[in-house]
Amino acid sequence: MITxxxxxxxxxxxxxxxxxxxxxxxxxxxxxxAAESLAAELNRARLGSARCISADLRPDNAAERLLxxxxxxxxxxxxxxxxxxTPVANATPxxxxxxxxxxxxxxxFLSRAAAPLLRERGGCIVxxxxxxxxxxxxxxxxxxxxxxxxxxxxxxxxxxLAPGVRVNGVAPGAVLWPEGMGPELQQRILSHTVxxxxxxxxxVAAAVRFLVLDAPxxxxxxxxxxxxxTLYS
Numbered sequence: 001m002i003t004x005x006x007x008x009x010x011x012x013x014x015x016x017x018x019x020x021x022x023x024x025x026x027x028x029x030x031x032x033x034a035a036e037s038l039a040a041e042l043n044r045a046r047l048g049s050a051r052c053i054s055a056d057l058r059p060d061n062a063a064e065r066l067l068x069x070x071x072x073x074x075x076x077x078x079x080x081x082x083x084x085x086t087p088v089a090n091a092t093p094x095x096x097x098x099x100x101x102x103x104x105x106x107x108x109f110l111s112r113a114a115a116p117l118l119r120e121r122g123g124c125i126v127x128x129x130x131x132x133x134x135x136x137x138x139x140x141x142x143x144x145x146x147x148x149x150x151x152x153x154x155x156x157x158x159x160x161l162a163p164g165v166r167v168n169g170v171a172p173g174a175v176l177w178p179e180g181m182g183p184e185l186q187q188r189i190l191s192h193t194v195x196x197x198x199x200x201x202x203x204v205a206a207a208v209r210f211l212v213l214d215a216p217x218x219x220x221x222x223x224x225x226x227x228x229x230t231l232y233s
Contacts, residue, residue: 001077002079003077003079006034011038012202014026023048026050027066036052039052057110067114073121077128078127080106099143103143119161126169126170127154128208166218171222172225174193174226193227210223
């Protein structure tokens with residue numbers, strides 16, 4: 001199951017895991033049309049291999065209600081995320097609650113609810129983090145805090161759910177530009193990337209595929225997919 005699996009990086013992860021032979025559950029909240037379109041595409045390639053579930057992950061018991069719809073589970077990809085600026089001078093408690101609920105609280109309780117199913121299958125969890133968990137993004141303090149906490153959640157669950165469930169994270173760098181970011185800022189970011197170019201959603205999806213299918217002795221790790229940007233001070 002891929003949360004937020006209908007669009008952007010989530011869709012690339014969905015396609016990569018489906019292409020590796022897995023059946024996929026595409027979770028969405030508001031992107032129902034995109035999720036249904038992607039499921040139809042994948043089902044044309046392999047009948048009965050994809051389904052959609054629409055759910056708001058923020059309410060109490062949302063995780064339990066979502067997981068109750070699954071009979072078995074090999075991998076949970078916590079990809080759904082909220083992103084918007086919160087300058088310290090005018091950030092609100094409501095913005096804090098929204099970012100924490102989506103980026104941290106939901107992955108925690110989804111992982112807990114999924115653990116029994118994953119344990120039965122020797123499965124795994126992959127959390128989609130961000131390099132700004134390690135290097136805060138100016139004007140996005142709450143977002144950066146939630147992703148730093150998600151990295152610690154990854155390591156904590158790797159200990160608590162072992163040995164039956166592996167838990168890892170993938171931290172993208174310059175892969176998809178936020179809406180409204182101008183070319184000048186984009187170029188400045190790329191100039192601080194060792195490979196001097198942006199990555200693609202498929203780069204992130206390939207890292208997730210590796211952690212799900214080809215890394216049976218890897219747990220508690222955060223894999224940066226950032227073109228070497230975190231090498232810069």
